[in-house]
Amino acid sequence: MGAMAHLEVFSVGNTLGEGILWDSRRQVLWWTDIQRSRLHRYDWNRRDLQVLETPDRVGSFGLVAGSDELITAFANGVALYDPSAKTLRWLAQPDIEPGVRFNDGRVDRQGRFWSGTMDENEPRAPRGNLYCVDRAGQAHVRVRGVKISNALCMSPDGSQLYFADTPTRTIRVYDLIEPEGRLGPGRFFAQTPAGSVPDGSAVDVDGCVWNALWGGSCVARFTPEGKIDRTIAVPACQPSCVCFGGPDLDLLFVTTAREGLDAATLSAEPHCGDVFVYRPGVQGLPESEYRL
Numbered sequence: 573m574g575a576m577a578h579l580e581v582f583s584v585g586n587t588l589g590e591g592i593l594w595d596s597r598r599q600v601l602w603w604t605d606i607q608r609s610r611l612h613r614y615d616w617n618r619r620d621l622q623v624l625e626t627p628d629r630v631g632s633f634g635l636v637a638g639s640d641e642l643i644t645a646f647a648n649g650v651a652l653y654d655p656s657a658k659t660l661r662w663l664a665q666p667d668i669e670p671g672v673r674f675n676d677g678r679v680d681r682q683g684r685f686w687s688g689t690m691d692e693n694e695p696r697a698p699r700g701n702l703y704c705v706d707r708a709g710q711a712h713v714r715v716r717g718v719k720i721s722n723a724l725c726m727s728p729d730g731s732q733l734y735f736a737d738t739p740t741r742t743i744r745v746y747d748l749i750e751p752e753g754r755l756g757p758g759r760f761f762a763q764t765p766a767g768s769v770p771d772g773s774a775v776d777v778d779g780c781v782w783n784a785l786w787g788g789s790c791v792a793r794f795t796p797e798g799k800i801d802r803t804i805a806v807p808a809c810q811p812s813c814v815c816f817g818g819p820d821l822d823l824l825f826v827t828t829a830r831e832g833l834d835a836a837t838l839s840a841e842p843h844c845g846d847v848f849v850y851r852p853g854v855q856g857l858p859e860s861e862y863r864l
Contacts, residue, residue, distance in 0.1 A: 576804050579823070582621065582847040584612060589827030589847060590772065591632040591677070594817025596858050601817055602642070603827050603847065604630040611655050612847075616818070624655045632677030632724075634685050637861040643705070645674035645687040650705050652864070664703070664711035672699050676722045676772060676813075681730025683707055683863030684753050686714075688721020688735070696720060696739055704753050707863055714755050723783055725773040727796075728857060734761060734781055736770040743770050743783065743794070762798035764788065772813025772827070776854045784811035784826060791826055793852075804852065808844040809837065816856020824850040 584605075592603035601614040609629050613622045626646075633644040636652065641661075644653040649665030668689055677687030684707060689700035702715035715735065723736035723743050733755065736743045741764045747756035762781075764770050768788025773781050780801070781794040789809045793802040808828035815825050830838060830845035838844055 576850055578848045578850055580849040581843060584846055586827065586829060586845040588812065588829045588831045589845060590813050592813045592815045592825050592827045593859050594815055595635055599819065601825060604633065606631060607831060613655070626655065627660065629673065631674040632687055634677065634679035635859055635861045637683070637863045643685045643862040645677045647673040650685065650687060650711065663709040664705055666703065666711055669699055675720060676724050678724040679860040679862050680726050680733065680748070681860050682753065683861065685862050686724050688718055688724065690720040702735060706753060709864060723770045723773040725775045725781060728775060728777065728779050734773060738769045738771065741769050762794045771811065774814045774816055774856060776816065776856050778854065782814050782824065784814050786810050786812060804850055806848055808841050808846065810844065821856045821858065822851060824852045826850070
């Protein structure tokens with residue numbers, strides 16, 4: 573496991589930090605604390621952190637071209653939301669069952685927003701779906717029967733989509749069929765090591781998939797062939813999401829979570845829930861923007 577030291581820690585103590593992304597246009601880092609219904613906005617140049625209350629829990633979000641809005645997967649639907657002005661325009665509110673909420677999401681290279689749902693009950697049931705919100709604002713189901721949607725990211729050329737149903741410990745890869753954005757049959761890509769499950773992902777310039785290994789206290793890089801070639805140790809047992817950012821896209825940001833941890837674990841790992849910054853020696857790709 574990599575012995576790389578983190579460059580910086582944002583001591584935010586998130587219950588469930590998630591959905592982190594870098595906004596190159598504004599030089600801003602965004603992430604959500606799902607269970608507290610909060611968005612975090614870190615202005616890189618001013619070194620200023622704002623915590624913004626949201627009208628509902630935010631599972632994930634994406635940037636919107638030419639707008640200050642974010643395309644936002646709230647617990648029960650997808651909307652265009654301006655976190656500063658507090659304006660909200662619903663795009664899609666699928667008929668989801670009680671106890672099911674939106675979770676991980678990402679904008680693809682063609683400007684569509686993908687987000688999946690998850691069952692919040694224990695034991696988890698396959699009541700979730702993966703949705704694609706097209707450029708007309710319509711939501712289409714692309715994968716059915718998911719327990720926890722996670723690990724959404726796209727290959728550098730936009731032709732492939734990675735997706736995981738977390739409890740299976742398996743990341744699958746799908747061909748994106750254009751122009752509709754349908755998915756070809758899912759293929760096995762990778763399985764996470766024992767004791768860990770796949771959470772949020774990002775892709776680097778080499779087409780490698782970086783995944784936060786929840787329960788594994790690390791981030792792993794999977795080659796395009798699905799083999800782990802590097803790991804970065806994280807001093808928190810529940811890494812939850814990753815993104816590349818910074819002015820040169822050469823920093824790796826990692827959110828973590830405190831949710832579900834007992835007092836002994838929190839005492840032993842006081843940085844659970846914080847955000848870590850690493851310099852992994854590889855660059856990421858600019859975050860795609862939703863185009864309505």
